[in-house]
Amino acid sequence: MTSPRQGGRRPIVGIVGAGQLARMTLPAAIPLDVEIRLLAERADDSAATMAKHVEIGSPSNLDDLRRFAAACDILTFDHELVDAVALLRLSDDGHVVRPSPDIVGLVQDKQRQREAMARLGLPIPAFAILRDAESITEFAAQHGWPVIVKAIRGGYDGRGVWVIDDIDGAVVLFTEIGATTPLLVEAWVPIEREVALIIARRPNGETATFPLVETVQNDGICRELRVPAEVDATIAAEAKRIATVIAADIALEGLLAVELFIAGGKVIVNELAARPHNSGHFSIEGCGTSQFAQHLRAVLDWPLGDTGLMAPVVMTVNLLGGNPAVDPRDRLPLALTLPRCYPQLYGKEHRPGRKLGHVTALGEDRDETLARARRCAAILLGDED
Amino acid sequence: MTSPRQGGRRPIVGIVGAGQLARMTLPAAIPLDVEIRLLAERADDSAATMAKHVEIGSPSNLDDLRRFAAACDILTFDHELVDAVALLRLSDDGHVVRPSPDIVGLVQDKQRQREAMARLGLPIPAFAILRDAESITEFAAQHGWPVIVKAIRGGYDGRGVWVIDDIDGAVVLFTEIGATTPLLVEAWVPIEREVALIIARRPNGETATFPLVETVQNDGICRELRVPAEVDATIAAEAKRIATVIAADIALEGLLAVELFIAGGKVIVNELAARPHNSGHFSIEGCGTSQFAQHLRAVLDWPLGDTGLMAPVVMTVNLLGGNPAVDPRDRLPLALTLPRCYPQLYGKEHRPGRKLGHVTALGEDRDETLARARRCAAILLGDED
Numbered sequence: 001m002t003s004p005r006q007g008g009r010r011p012i013v014g015i016v017g018a019g020q021l022a023r024m025t026l027p028a029a030i031p032l033d034v035e036i037r038l039l040a041e042r043a044d045d046s047a048a049t050m051a052k053h054v055e056i057g058s059p060s061n062l063d064d065l066r067r068f069a070a071a072c073d074i075l076t077f078d079h080e081l082v083d084a085v086a087l088l089r090l091s092d093d094g095h096v097v098r099p100s101p102d103i104v105g106l107v108q109d110k111q112r113q114r115e116a117m118a119r120l121g122l123p124i125p126a127f128a129i130l131r132d133a134e135s136i137t138e139f140a141a142q143h144g145w146p147v148i149v150k151a152i153r154g155g156y157d158g159r160g161v162w163v164i165d166d167i168d169g170a171v172v173l174f175t176e177i178g179a180t181t182p183l184l185v186e187a188w189v190p191i192e193r194e195v196a197l198i199i200a201r202r203p204n205g206e207t208a209t210f211p212l213v214e215t216v217q218n219d220g221i222c223r224e225l226r227v228p229a230e231v232d233a234t235i236a237a238e239a240k241r242i243a244t245v246i247a248a249d250i251a252l253e254g255l256l257a258v259e260l261f262i263a264g265g266k267v268i269v270n271e272l273a274a275r276p277h278n279s280g281h282f283s284i285e286g287c288g289t290s291q292f293a294q295h296l297r298a299v300l301d302w303p304l305g306d307t308g309l310m311a312p313v314v315m316t317v318n319l320l321g322g323n324p325a326v327d328p329r330d331r332l333p334l335a336l337t338l339p340r341c342y343p344q345l346y347g348k349e350h351r352p353g354r355k356l357g358h359v360t361a362l363g364e365d366r367d368e369t370l371a372r373a374r375r376c377a378a379i380l381l382g383d384e385d
Numbered sequence: 386m387t388s389p390r391q392g393g394r395r396p397i398v399g400i401v402g403a404g405q406l407a408r409m410t411l412p413a414a415i416p417l418d419v420e421i422r423l424l425a426e427r428a429d430d431s432a433a434t435m436a437k438h439v440e441i442g443s444p445s446n447l448d449d450l451r452r453f454a455a456a457c458d459i460l461t462f463d464h465e466l467v468d469a470v471a472l473l474r475l476s477d478d479g480h481v482v483r484p485s486p487d488i489v490g491l492v493q494d495k496q497r498q499r500e501a502m503a504r505l506g507l508p509i510p511a512f513a514i515l516r517d518a519e520s521i522t523e524f525a526a527q528h529g530w531p532v533i534v535k536a537i538r539g540g541y542d543g544r545g546v547w548v549i550d551d552i553d554g555a556v557v558l559f560t561e562i563g564a565t566t567p568l569l570v571e572a573w574v575p576i577e578r579e580v581a582l583i584i585a586r587r588p589n590g591e592t593a594t595f596p597l598v599e600t601v602q603n604d605g606i607c608r609e610l611r612v613p614a615e616v617d618a619t620i621a622a623e624a625k626r627i628a629t630v631i632a633a634d635i636a637l638e639g640l641l642a643v644e645l646f647i648a649g650g651k652v653i654v655n656e657l658a659a660r661p662h663n664s665g666h667f668s669i670e671g672c673g674t675s676q677f678a679q680h681l682r683a684v685l686d687w688p689l690g691d692t693g694l695m696a697p698v699v700m701t702v703n704l705l706g707g708n709p710a711v712d713p714r715d716r717l718p719l720a721l722t723l724p725r726c727y728p729q730l731y732g733k734e735h736r737p738g739r740k741l742g743h744v745t746a747l748g749e750d751r752d753e754t755l756a757r758a759r760r761c762a763a764i765l766l767g768d769e770d
Binding site (some may be wrong): 026050284286342 | 408412417676747
């Protein structure tokens with residue numbers, strides 16, 4: 001029930017990274033009188049332009065991390081590109097790191113993730129670690145073409161994932177990157193839809209799950225969130241069970257986002273992230289407690305908040321940089337004419353494909369609400385008819 | 386539809402004052418990518434401890450205001466203790482001041498307020514400007530004892546208001562303060578309940594009103610907000626009409642809070658404030674758009690947001706410093722165990738009677754929701770049974 005330091009002083013949470021996830025944490029911290037400090041790589045990082053306390057440094061430099069941690073009660077993360085070994089040193093030095101360095105190491109490594117899921121008996125695609133192009137062929141002989149090859153470390157937003165159709169593709173892939181990049185191969189899954197579930201767990205063991213969300217992907221990048229996900233109750237219950245089993249097993253302190261495939265009427269675990277997640281942005285206006293407020297509560301070991309929906313339907317559309325002549329900031333006044341639509345701009349300079357923000361719409365009817373969110377996003381991107 | 390400066394740059398709103406109203410504006414600014422700058426009197430002012438851009442200066446010093454205004458696109462306010470003449474100079478210099486210096490001057494001056502309401506034919510108590518103790522007696526001869534005497538300038542939260550029962554009381558008051566303080570006298574009103582309504586108006590003339598709220602006062606200080614106010618539809622419509630008439634008459638650019646008495650089944654205008662207001666704190670979690678987001682939209686001349694309620698019942702209880710041994714910051718983890726309760730701490734050091742924060746609860750049932758909000762506040766103040 002207590003944060004590490006108390007007594008008429010507000011707790012200080014240090015976030016390694018200053019992207020949009022850190023930025024969206026700032027509004028959640030103010031009512032709770034939590035001081036946020038950021039370790040940013042650049043002064044113009046999304047959150048660094050809004051936060052009061054910003055240090056510039058590298059998440060993979062132990063000295064930078066040590067200097068940063070010294071001013072914080074609790075250290076947490078906005079991304080996974082942190083040196084897990086350095087985090088272990090900080091933890092050994094007595095700093096409170098949540099989620100733990102071990103969990104950060106787990107989510108950085110797809111092989112460790114898959115092995116952990118297998119050990120827990122959770123549903124995952126068949127997989128194998130690759131050593132050469134022939135081992136892809138051996139795997140395909142057993143599980144069929146195509147296969148999915150993934151970089152074990154460093155991939156995200158569709159990068160580091162390849163669909164390989166035949167032996168020729170396997171040879172090309174290995175020639176290009178196989179010598180330097182550890183890879184694993186997975187059986188191709190006939191995905192019907194993708195869903196995600198975020199669970200929060202605090203050190204005392206209390207957990208809370210957010211509503212299951214359908215995530216609509218394109219080129220490996222999440223484009224839309226649709227809540228509630230239109231799935232059978234058994235699917236929703238299975239997703240919650242899976243997240244709860246993992247959170248308990250890894251002794252989660254913070255948030256865990258579990259990305260799931262639905263295929264053949266079954267749930268299959270895709271990937272894990274241990275931080276606020278793109279699939280949880282609907283919660284800012286859409287839930288009684290946002291994922292960012294919940295993240296703070298969880299790492300502070302405070303009681304978790306209500307995650308119930310604030311409207312029957314919540315739809316989120318991501319803003320990906322498209323027309324370079326259009327800056328969403330200039331289009332905001334026009335976008336605000338749409339009722340019950342909440343644009344969230346990340347304050348980033350435009351680049352094609354870059355996540356510049358998102359729009360969440362609340363409503364009663366799925367089609368109308370989704371159409372309204374899309375219309376608002378189209379206005380912001382200059383894509384409207 | 387445009388802010389004063391545009392083109393891939395976020396607008397900069399300068400707030401004169403750095404109290405809790407400015408503090409609660411910070412979370413509203415981040416999603417809209419609006420930069421907030423504060424003119425604070427002290428570095429440990431409530432908002433100054435959270436905001437990135439803080440200048441220290443006096444709201445009554447023209448040089449300080451000029452230096453501050455130079456870095457902002459739009460100047461607005463967190464309190465009324467600003468030199469209205471200095472604001473007029475800034476406006477003449479070409480700075481955008483919203484609400485206008487004239488409106489700031491109006492809300493600073495109870496005589497001007499009353500005269501403006503009278504001119505608009507709005508319901509107000511009988512009143513007169515005082516020159517001496519005898520003029521109180523003359524007023525009472527016409528309107529009966531007791532009478533209400535108010536300082537024309539500078540009073541708030543029950544300060545600067547006196548109930549005078551007889552000629553002896555009038556003489557004492559004039560002996561003590563009448564020589565130095567301009568005063569007005571008003572007929573005593575048999576108040577049945579107090580309500581308040583906040584209206585937003587943008588320069589293009591669009592207006593939006595928040596739900597009518599019942600304000601529960603004690604010693605002139607607002608203790609609770611109850612939404613929706615339990616009043617006849619005719620009362621609610623009259624409150625909205627009054628606010629709309631005033632906003633149009635003064636060409637409001639920003640927010641106007643209209644405090645109203647209900648007496649004898651009629652609405653009577655009590656006081657005006659032209660900024661986010663204590664009576665609107667319920668809107669942070671309780672409405673589709675908070676008063677702070679609406680204030681930003683209004684002063685930026687952006688479309689106003691939806692003010693519909695997010696739950697059937699919204700109850701807010703203010704946290705006034707009581708037991709000096711209890712710091713609400715230390716009690717927060719315990720308070721967060723209550724469902725659908727949103728504590729908002731202002732980050733101020735404890736003083737008896739000081740506004741340290743508030744709690745808003747959402748619910749379905751008035752009694753249950755109010756009891757829950759009170760319980761949460763009691764935990765934070767160490768007053769629970």
